Amino acid sequence: MLTAIVVSIVTFLVLQVLPGDPARLMLGTEATPEVYARVRHELALDQPPLGRYLNWFWGFLRGEWGNSWRYSMPVRGLALQAFPLSFSLGLSAVGLSLLVAIPSGIFMAIKPASLLARALSVATQVSFGLPQFWVGLLLIQVFAVELRLLPAGGNASPLGLLLPTLTLALPRSAILGRFMRAGMAEAMQQDYVRTARAKGLAGGVVIYKHALRNGVLSVFTIAGLQFAQLLAGTIVIEQVFGLPGVGQLLLAGVFQRDLPLVQALVMVIVLFILLFDLLFDLGLGLLDPRIRYE
Amino acid sequence: MNRGPTATRIWGVVLVGCVFALTILGYFYTPYEPHEVRVLERFQPPSGEHLLGTDHFGRDIFSRILVGGRISLLIGIGAVFLGSVLGTTLGLVAGYRGGAWEEGIMRISTSIQAFPSILLALLFATIWEPGIQVVLWSVSIGNIPNFLRLTRNQVLSIKKRPYIEAARALGARDWRIMLRHIIPNLRDALLVQFTVSLAGAILVEASLSYLGVGIQPPTPSWGRMLREAQNYTSLAPWTLFPGLFIAVTVIGFNLLGDSWIFRRDDVLKRE
Numbered sequence: 001m002l003t004a005i006v007v008s009i010v011t012f013l014v015l016q017v018l019p020g021d022p023a024r025l026m027l028g029t030e031a032t033p034e035v036y037a038r039v040r041h042e043l044a045l046d047q048p049p050l051g052r053y054l055n056w057f058w059g060f061l062r063g064e065w066g067n068s069w070r071y072s073m074p075v076r077g078l079a080l081q082a083f084p085l086s087f088s089l090g091l092s093a094v095g096l097s098l099l100v101a102i103p104s105g106i107f108m109a110i111k112p113a114s115l116l117a118r119a120l121s122v123a124t125q126v127s128f129g130l131p132q133f134w135v136g137l138l139l140i141q142v143f144a145v146e147l148r149l150l151p152a153g154g155n156a157s158p159l160g161l162l163l164p165t166l167t168l169a170l171p172r173s174a175i176l177g178r179f180m181r182a183g184m185a186e187a188m189q190q191d192y193v194r195t196a197r198a199k200g201l202a203g204g205v206v207i208y209k210h211a212l213r214n215g216v217l218s219v220f221t222i223a224g225l226q227f228a229q230l231l232a233g234t235i236v237i238e239q240v241f242g243l244p245g246v247g248q249l250l251l252a253g254v255f256q257r258d259l260p261l262v263q264a265l266v267m268v269i270v271l272f273i274l275l276f277d278l279l280f281d282l283g284l285g286l287l288d289p290r291i292r293y294e
Numbered sequence: 295m296n297r298g299p300t301a302t303r304i305w306g307v308v309l310v311g312c313v314f315a316l317t318i319l320g321y322f323y324t325p326y327e328p329h330e331v332r333v334l335e336r337f338q339p340p341s342g343e344h345l346l347g348t349d350h351f352g353r354d355i356f357s358r359i360l361v362g363g364r365i366s367l368l369i370g371i372g373a374v375f376l377g378s379v380l381g382t383t384l385g386l387v388a389g390y391r392g393g394a395w396e397e398g399i400m401r402i403s404t405s406i407q408a409f410p411s412i413l414l415a416l417l418f419a420t421i422w423e424p425g426i427q428v429v430l431w432s433v434s435i436g437n438i439p440n441f442l443r444l445t446r447n448q449v450l451s452i453k454k455r456p457y458i459e460a461a462r463a464l465g466a467r468d469w470r471i472m473l474r475h476i477i478p479n480l481r482d483a484l485l486v487q488f489t490v491s492l493a494g495a496i497l498v499e500a501s502l503s504y505l506g507v508g509i510q511p512p513t514p515s516w517g518r519m520l521r522e523a524q525n526y527t528s529l530a531p532w533t534l535f536p537g538l539f540i541a542v543t544v545i546g547f548n549l550l551g552d553s554w555i556f557r558r559d560d561v562l563k564r565e
Contacts, residue, residue: 006405014417125552129545131497133504134520134537137527145528232410236501240524251505254420262420270408277408 007270008060011263012053056263065264070256075264078249083268086238086245089161090230093168094223100173102216105180109188110207124174132233136167136240164241168233172226180219187214221280228276231269303553309546313539317367320360328357328514337530347532350522359536362514365426366543369509370495373430377437378488382480384438385445386472389453396446403439411436411498412505419507429508433495444487448480482554489551493544500540516540 065075108117143150151160235247253261331351338348345356388399415432461471502508503517516536523533
């Protein structure tokens with residue numbers, strides 16, 4: 001909560017106080033003094049920063065995010081149009097990466113010496129280092145240009161979201177796969193797993209009933225955090241595939257110096273990240289009683 | 295797992311070595327002048343004449359790649375260095391002083407962590423012109439929390455050890471204890487963090503340049519080249535080559551960082 005307030009102050013400071021004069025930013029250097037004075041007054045820039053901050057923050061909390069300078073529309077309306085797309089993109093990407101990461105992580109943990117596990121390990125290392133926008137461009141090249149199977153972009157239908165989802169899921173499944181492997185490897189060494197083995201339970205039962213349950217916990221935590229971070233991560237991918245999500249809106253705001261738009265979108269994304277941090281801390285405590293103490 | 299660390303280290307050294315070698319080569323020799331526009335030679339596919347083909351201005355892509363890497367490396371190293379110095383200093387103060395100092399510094403750190411580097415960069419790009427300074431500041435600020443937490447945790451665990459108390463009993467001042475006794479203990483961990491952060495920084499720089507808020511033309515950079523390539527990939531897929539070099543650089547630094555983690559664990563085991 002306190003962090004949220006600090007974050008809001010930082011955002012406000014960076015956008016409204018650091019540049020010195022948002023009215024100048026908005027009008028450029030060639031506006032007449034009268035227009036300049038009028039705009040300053042309309043934007044309430046002639047008031048002290050603290051008052052402006054409180055005004056803005058209070059308005060933000062009540063859902064009044066101001067008007068976009070560029071589009072002359074309420075920022076909230078623009079944001080509400082853009083968020084569902086980015087949201088579903090993030091959700092499907094994290095879902096897909098969990099589907100890939102959990103089985104491959106288990107496999108890497110229980111058969112670390114096998115050829116497939118080694119290959120997976122290399123693939124993890126590689127996909128972790130690939131620039132996402134490049135992967136996106138390559139996928140477009142292969143599936144849209146060469147094979148003509150899928151739309152290249154600018155298309156928010158389920159089919160059009162397939163390539164962006166794949167692109168976003170690739171590095172995330174690599175990270176989650178690593179955590180899965182580490183979590184499983186650790187769980188497999190615990191006493192209760194050895195006990196289960198010793199009393200003669202089949203290997204599969206031990207793995208899925210005893211080890212997996214504990215090994216998978218950290219993976220879910222990380223996946224939750226990743227989902228929140230993905231709202232920022234989709235910015236690049238939306239640019240690659242020309243998808244009208246939050247990223248494109250934010251980027252347009254940046255290039256057109258649309259301060260209210262940028263300010264509100266950044267705040268929403270950051271608050272979202274903080275909220276998910278909190279929720280996952282709480283959720284993890286419910287799943288795993290050992291964590292509750294702190 | 296015995297083979298793993300060695301292979302990791304070798305690959306890391308080889309990949310990073312290649313990138314550095316090519317970048318240094320770029321200072322002395324490029325097949326073509328990287329800025330030279332030859333309209334008649336637009337979109338030449340890779341051949342003996344143009345190793346990786348030419349772009350929409352007829353510029354030689356391989357020459358531009360040779361020159362384009364230096365800005366990524368320089369910015370990456372500079373930004374991570376700045377972030378590591380700030381983060382380590384704050385971490386030392388937080389761990390060593392404790393109390394309200396620690397509370398305040400950790401609060402700042404969690405607030406920074408809520409901003410992904412890209413988001414921070416977009417904030418800066420809104421008020422400044424897009425360019426190098428946007429990348430430099432967003433990456434270095436974004437890296438502060440990693441170094442800060444690392445340093446603080448180490449300081450907390452080292453602080454209570456007898457030799458620190460001995461040093462203090464002998465009358466050593468705070469800064470002397472930090473410099474002579476605490477920093478040397480941190481060196482390995484910081485080195486690993488630095489390498490891994492460098493990989494991340496190069497990735498962020500490339501993404502920002504691709505989005506158009508990072509490195510600006512005429513300076514060639516790999517990310518920017520891909521931004522310009524995007525409109526022509528169906529005509530000239532070889533314009534996507536710069537991405538390969540970003541990938542090799544990032545993977546190389548990641549492997550290098552990983553191999554140092556392994557080595558440190560080896561050393562600990564032997565002890």
